Structures are given as C-alpha cells and as structure tokens.
Amino acid sequence: MGSPTDGHPPGDAGEGGIPPLLSLRHVTKVYGSGGAAVRALDGIDLDVQPGEFVAITGASGSGKSTAMSILGCLEVPSAGEYFIEGYPVQDLSADVLAALRNARFGFVFQQFNLLTRTSALENVGMPLVYGGVGARERARRAAGALAVVGLAGREAARTNELSGGEQQRVAIARAIVNGPEIVLADEPTGNLDSKRGAEIMRLLASLNRDDRITVIMVTHDAGCAAYASRQVVFSDGKVVTDGRA
Ligand SMILES: Nc1ncnc2c1ncn2[C@@H]1O[C@H](COP(=O)(O)OP(=O)(O)OP(=O)(O)O)[C@@H](O)[C@H]1O
Numbered sequence: 234m235g236s237p238t239d240g241h242p243p244g245d246a247g248e249g250g251i252p253p254l255l256s257l258r259h260v261t262k263v264y265g266s267g268g269a270a271v272r273a274l275d276g277i278d279l280d281v282q283p284g285e286f287v288a289i290t291g292a293s294g295s296g297k298s299t300a301m302s303i304l305g306c307l308e309v310p311s312a313g314e315y316f317i318e319g320y321p322v323q324d325l326s327a328d329v330l331a332a333l334r335n336a337r338f339g340f341v342f343q344q345f346n347l348l349t350r351t352s353a354l355e356n357v358g359m360p361l362v363y364g365g366v367g368a369r370e371r372a373r374r375a376a377g378a379l380a381v382v383g384l385a386g387r388e389a390a391r392t393n394e395l396s397g398g399e400q401q402r403v404a405i406a407r408a409i410v411n412g413p414e415i416v417l418a419d420e421p422t423g424n425l426d427s428k429r430g431a432e433i434m435r436l437l438a439s440l441n442r443d444d445r446i447t448v449i450m451v452t453h454d455a456g457c458a459a460y461a462s463r464q465v466v467f468s469d470g471k472v473v474t475d476g477r478a
C-alpha cells in the first residue's frame with residue numbers, strides 16, 4: 234500500500250515501528266437509531282499481525298460478524314478507527330476501498346454462496362471476472378486454487394453435485410484465487426459435520442502455515458478454535474479475552 238503514514242500510529246507498533254497488519258482502535262458500530270439502536274460493537278481494540286491465525290468466539294449477537302465486516306472493509310465503524318498497515322481506512326474513497334478489499338481479502342462464509350448450476354471452475358474464477366482477467370487465465374488460476382483445496386479433477390462438477398465439505402472447499406478456493414494476504418472466515422464449518430469441519434480446519438491451518446495467509450475465523454466450536462494460534466472472545470460488543478496459545 235506504499236510507504237508508512239505520517240501521524241496516526243495505530244496501537245502498539247511492533248519491532249522496528251512497523252504497524253500491525255490490521256488494527257481496530259476503539260471501534261463502535263451502532264445499527265439503527267433512537268430507541269431501536271443496537272450497539273453491535275462497543276469500543277473494541279484489536280491488532281492482527283501478519284501471519285496470525287486468530288479464532289474469534291463468543292455468544293450469538295456479541296458482534297463477531299460485525300467485526301469481520303469492518304475488518305473486511307464491507308462496513309465502516311460508527312466511531313473509532315480502522316487502520317490497515319497504519320493507513321486509516323475511513324479516509325479511503327469507496328472505489329479504493331473496493332479495490333483494497335478485492336486485492337487483499339478473501340471471504341469464506343457459513344453459507345457457501347456458490348452459484349448452483351455452475352461448475353466448480355467457474356465459481357472459483359468468479360472474483361477474477363470482476364478483476365478483468367481473461368477466460369483462459371481465469372481457468373488456469375481457478376484450477377490452481379482448486380488443486381490447493383484438494384479438488385483437482387473436480388473442475389467440471391456443478392455445485393449440486395458436490396458434498397457440503399466439497400462446496401466449502403470450492404468457496405475457499407474462490408477466496409484464495411486472487412492471492413489474498415488475509416482470509417476472513419465467518420463460521421466456515423457451521424454447516425458441516427465434525428469430520429468435514431476438521432478437514433476445513435486443516436485446510437485453513439495449511440493456508441496459514443504454508444502459504445503465510447493471515448486467517449481470522451469466527452467459530453462457535455471450541456475444537457475449531459483450537460486450530461488457531463490466538464483466541465479472541467467477544468461479549469456484548471467487547472473483547473473480553475485475547476490470548477495466544
Ligand atoms: N445490519 C444490521 N442491522 C441491525 N442490527 C444488526 C445488523 N447486523 C447485526 N446487527 C445486530 O448487532 C448485534 C451483533 O450482531 P453480529 O451479527 O455481529 O453478532 P454475531 O456475534 O456474529 O452473532 P452470531 O453468532 O449469531 O452470528 C446483534 O444484536 C445483531 O442483531
């Protein structure tokens with residue numbers, strides 16, 4: 234993203250004064266207004282360093298998905314600041330923000346959000362269509378991403394011909410096809426049985442370990458959270474625990 238900013242040092246700069254990869258500073262998010270206002274996030278601070286694998290847990294409604302939306306530049310805070318490598322995200326235009334989101338983040342959700350009667354190869358290549366990548370290159374990169382998630386040979390399979398675990402693998406391939414530095418996964422195993430869930434966890438762990446992708450994952454499952462090297466617990470829009478294994 235260029236050179237470090239003047240002013241605005243977010244949080245604790247690491248060794249050599251390098252700012253965190255991602256930094257939420259006193260971030261509050263309020264939905265609605267007046268008596269109907271919901272304070273989804275209530276002044277949270279969260280720094281994520283490059284290469285971390287962070288698990289976020291906490292009760293339903295504690296603000297986990299809201300935090301993920303802000304981290305992924307899908308939503309903006311109501312108050313507080315969000316820095317990416319020290320840059321204040323709130324100062325960026327909508328266009329720059331969208332470009333940043335597409336270039337640096339991959340998203341994985343509980344619902345796999347795949348097009349149903351479309352092949353795995355086409356689903357995975359979809360983000361590249363928006364990036365203006367030609368058909369041949371799209372197919373080449375999508376096949377590469379499918380190989381990474383263990384689905385080489387299934388390029389032509391349509392979504393309705395794949396199991397839940399396979400569909401989530403396709404969704405993960407789609408998330409990494411752009412070569413993102415950060416993968417944000419919100420309940421990636423929520424619709425899977427424990428065996429398929431464990432496979433997805435091993436896949437995310439290998440993306441983190443072998444491909445140096447920073448992974449931030451929301452989960453309700455303590456077993457899934459244990460794959461991460463850092464456990465963050467939310468309660469009522471606040472971070473109540475933040476610990477490294
Ligand atoms: N778009 C929205 N409009 C209004 N309220 C919202 C919106 N999104 C979230 N909320 C509210 O904000 C609070 C936090 O929601 P959020 O989705 O972040 O929780 P969560 O921790 O992800 O919960 P879950 O584990 O059930 O997914 C909840 O009270 C929710 O109802």
Ligand SMILES: [Mg+2]
Pocket residue numbers: 297298299419
């Ligand atoms: Mg949620």
